Amino acid sequence: MKNTDIQIIAAIKQLLYNDKLNIAIVPHEHPDGDAIGSAIGLAEVLDSFGHKAQIVSPTDYPNFLKWFTAKTEITVFSRNNKLGKEILNQSDVLFCLDFNEVGRAGKMEKLLLDYTKPKILIDHHPYPTNFCDFIISETHYSSTAELIYDVLCKLGMKKYITKSAAEAFYTGILTDTGSFNHNTSDPNTFKVVSELMKFGIDTPKIQSGVYHNFSISRMQLLGYCLNQKMIVLPDFRTAYIAISKKELENYNFKTGDTEGFVNFPLSIENIVFSAIFIEKDGVIKVSFRSKGNFPVNHFSHDNFNGGGHLNAAGGETNITLEETISKFTQLLPAYKHQLLETVI
Numbered sequence: 001m002k003n004t005d006i007q008i009i010a011a012i013k014q015l016l017y018n019d020k021l022n023i024a025i026v027p028h029e030h031p032d033g034d035a036i037g038s039a040i041g042l043a044e045v046l047d048s049f050g051h052k053a054q055i056v057s058p059t060d061y062p063n064f065l066k067w068f069t070a071k072t073e074i075t076v077f078s079r080n081n082k083l084g085k086e087i088l089n090q091s092d093v094l095f096c097l098d099f100n101e102v103g104r105a106g107k108m109e110k111l112l113l114d115y116t117k118p119k120i121l122i123d124h125h126p127y128p129t130n131f132c133d134f135i136i137s138e139t140h141y142s143s144t145a146e147l148i149y150d151v152l153c154k155l156g157m158k159k160y161i162t163k164s165a166a167e168a169f170y171t172g173i174l175t176d177t178g179s180f181n182h183n184t185s186d187p188n189t190f191k192v193v194s195e196l197m198k199f200g201i202d203t204p205k206i207q208s209g210v211y212h213n214f215s216i217s218r219m220q221l222l223g224y225c226l227n228q229k230m231i232v233l234p235d236f237r238t239a240y241i242a243i244s245k246k247e248l249e250n251y252n253f254k255t256g257d258t259e260g261f262v263n264f265p266l267s268i269e270n271i272v273f274s275a276i277f278i279e280k281d282g283v284i285k286v287s288f289r290s291k292g293n294f295p296v297n298h299f300s301h302d303n304f305n306g307g308g309h310l311n312a313a314g315g316e317t318n319i320t321l322e323e324t325i326s327k328f329t330q331l332l333p334a335y336k337h338q339l340l341e342t343v344i
């Protein structure tokens with residue numbers, strides 16, 4: 001932990017060791033494996049320490065993240081905002097996990113801004129904004145889960161980590177590194193994984209739970225996207241997939257079904273930039289992935305109201321799917337030089 005002041009750790013320690021607390025934990029909207037794994041793992045550890053931790057997720061999360069053995073329940077704010085509000089109102093401390101700007105809490109943004117008790121951010125995204133009282137932002141970490149493990153050790157809470165919590169943290173690291181394919185240049189990631197394995201977690205079971213549980217229609221949707229919908233632009237070393245709501249419905253779409261699809265085009269020889277555009281209710285959700293040093297977080301921030309990491313970013317548009325595609329393709333010439341120069 002290079003950036004976090006020991007004073008911040010000391011202040012959080014004082015807060016958590018002083019009293020038994022009600023603690024609310026909020027991941028980003030449309031949470032991924034890292035956001036959910038971090039939230040579940042942290043809740044479990046705080047509970048075993050003696051606090052009462054509750055997770056409120058701004059929106060629902062995919063089925064492939066619903067097999068955790070931890071007892072902690074997740075309240076989905078978009079389905080039950082009354083209970084979500086109540087949990088925040090009754091809490092003494094709020095943890096915000098795996099996001100760097102308050103807008104990433106979606107419809108919970110105002111609740112987070114209006115929250116008057118201590119707010120703690122633990123995150124690994126670049127360019128953190130200042131919406132919490134205590135900020136633990138370490139952008140060189142593979143995942144928020146890896147970072148939370150180190151924070152817990154610094155807080156003297158390692159002994160409260162349970163097997164279920166270790167499983168949740170491992171899932172966060174596994175998913176944010178694409179099964180240890182990217183974001184793994186720091187040996188600390190493997191050090192933390194080796195520590196987590198000492199809790200007796202079943203890594204093949206986790207791998208299967210996360211990756212080997214496609215519904216038939218999800219697998220067929222992937223086939224359709226790759227076979228019928230993928231456009232490859234070799235001159236820009238770019239490939240993209242755009243998929244309409246109607247097409248998703250044809251494949252019985254469920255939350256999370258398109259997760260990871262954006263990675264596939266990067267397996268094509270010489271492609272360094274991949275995008276997926278997904279039509280949702282009223283917005284187009286965009287995801288970008290890259291290889292080498294092509295910064296998709298900057299691309300997303302500058303053009304698609306988004307952000308993220310160097311090689312994995314996302315954003316949104318309020319224009320139509322067709323308009324989003326033409327905006328994207330019209331932007332490419334301005335980036336052509338950078339794309340051709342990208343070293344892989």
Ligand code: 5GP
Nearest residue numbers: 287288305306307308309312313314315316
């Ligand atoms: P994904 O493409 O898997 O949704 O997200 C990839 C990365 O980009 C994640 O780190 C995620 O937090 C970030 N990201 C995704 N969507 C958005 C967005 O709308 N705004 C911002 N600022 N970041 C996003």
Ligand code: MN
Nearest residue numbers: 034098144176
């Ligand atoms: Mn993350």
